[in-house]
Amino acid sequence: METDEIIVHSSSHDYPIIIGEGIRYEVQSFLKKDYTSILIVTDEQVGKLYLRDVLSGLSTENVFHSIIPSGEKTKSIEYFYQLQTEAIRYGLDRESLMIALGGGVIGDLTGFVASTFMRGIDFVQIPTTILAHDSSVGGKVAINHQMGKNLIGSFYPPKSVIYDVETLRTLNQKEIRSGYAELIKEALISDEFTFRSFLKTNLLALSSEELQEHLRIGIQIKARIVESDEKESGIRKFLNLGHTLGHAIEAELGYGSLAHGEAVAIGLLFSLHVSEDLFSSNLPYQALFQWLQQNNYPLNFQYEDMQSIITKMKKDKKNVKNMIQMILLEEIGKPIVKEVTDQQVEHYLKSFVGKLVAK
């Protein structure tokens, strides 16, 4: 299997996303300069599996690592400050590098620390989940505020992304589902052919070749979008398809009870539900619903407190003047942003839940 390389153009610099098997052992060969020191940030779970492999391939003299607990709770102001402290203690300077070894949480947190440590030092991502393909393209880094996800952050692209698909073999089914929801989202935004071909995937029998191919396509779709709208003033908002409700569900149920992508999958279905009503009955609500069911996505979304979900949807950063901005599809490959009222959202949520329960 060959190594793929996709170049992403950002306003500050271009950077490669390298996808291949076993490349976690060769990180040094992908670094573009000599760093005075390197700090690898990883979590307990990933660290146990892959830290040694990455360390074995680094010849820089001063290599340190910080291992933090696994899970979304480390995307906090406390861990942000703790990593700053460790970076200072290890003597990192402006010519040092931070490496994020792990999933989206590690990438977002480490990237935000790197973007602000001494006003910004280089960082490199080594994603170890499918989901992280999404967050590793586009330069968004952040931590959560207790009042909302990703509310404190920067736009700060990595110097490179080193994506070793071998590390994805240790993912469980929940993590695979979570990652594929974002791939499906990218396909829905892009074109019918890609969407239909992704729906042929059986997640229980996923091959490395298939996965690498889908990652390459998903990353390319995302890269082309963020390149033309780095700061999310226009079309980059389309990548939020499924996320307004997705984020609200995650917050409502408590982060972690559903994987991020599992919540997004419900959000994608909801977007198609609303889009079908507003634009066209030819949208693939039914096809997506069936695929999600076949691949064991949890779709038993019940609302205890509708008003609380709507309030959470209104906390989205994309909202302006307190109106919910939903991403919808006129057809596959034709996303649009639409402001909807609280009443409309409530109406659609009710009919959506009714439809899910009826199945």
Added chain:
Amino acid sequence: METDEIIVHSSSHDYPIIIGEGIRYEVQSFLKKDYTSILIVTDEQVGKLYLRDVLSGLSTENVFHSIIPSGEKTKSIEYFYQLQTEAIRYGLDRESLMIALGGGVIGDLTGFVASTFMRGIDFVQIPTTILAHDSSVGGKVAINHQMGKNLIGSFYPPKSVIYDVETLRTLNQKEIRSGYAELIKEALISDEFTFRSFLKTNLLALSSEELQEHLRIGIQIKARIVESDEKESGIRKFLNLGHTLGHAIEAELGYGSLAHGEAVAIGLLFSLHVSEDLFSSNLPYQALFQWLQQNNYPLNFQYEDMQSIITKMKKDKKNVKNMIQMILLEEIGKPIVKEVTDQQVEHYLKSFVGKLVAK
């Protein structure tokens, strides 16, 4: 007296620095777009004097303010997070504006909050000290880490700087001294003529015209430097003249016992002391020493613990590979960066203190 306008070019955008009398009443007229809401951040001391004036000139519908205690201690992770919380509570969105009304501390803190709130919203500075002319040009924003000053921050230029020299009339002599040290530094980096003309100033009898003129010149010098080296990889380091020792003295004595510029003034003298020895006996150590004395700068710098000061000098962000990088002058207007060993620094510190005590 006329209003001056200096345009600063940054990699992300150009912005004007407007200097004039009474312009704090007309802030709305300097805003380039309609914001959904505005959050003014100020401290207790400045808020009492000027918040009402600024509010009176703002016609945007949603204007909020956060008043925090005065002093360097608010450049902390705690106040950073508190302001994020207030911004969320007030419902600020990506089309909102933050205004920093105050000195360097307020500017640095508010700018860093704005640079990271929802990954960055617009901010405008209304400096109310002479010292803040320095921090309001160049886009450096930051908070302190308990282990060092400005260790957590970004490069994030404001959308404009509105400099009302009327607000400088309420400054006390210590604040005036502090601000003039940075003006003298800019003159030393720039040229002999500017330096000599600044030394004609009697800080006890400073006119508004003289002050506005000196601010304009200082800002222009700084702007030209940061424009050609925004990210501090080269000549921007020259602006650090006097600061390696200055920062160490501040940290050693505890922030606040000397004003920032008072510590920098000692650092400037030290740079000239070292430069005279290394390059030329024609450097203006003596002229600067006399002017500082005449204008009541505290020069009774004693070291209790030389090793502790050297350790603190080594914490400077500009250092690479643990060597102290000092900014020195070959002649006025010809700054250079020089790596010095701990032994050299100790030797020069001893002879410097000896010279100060002897006077």
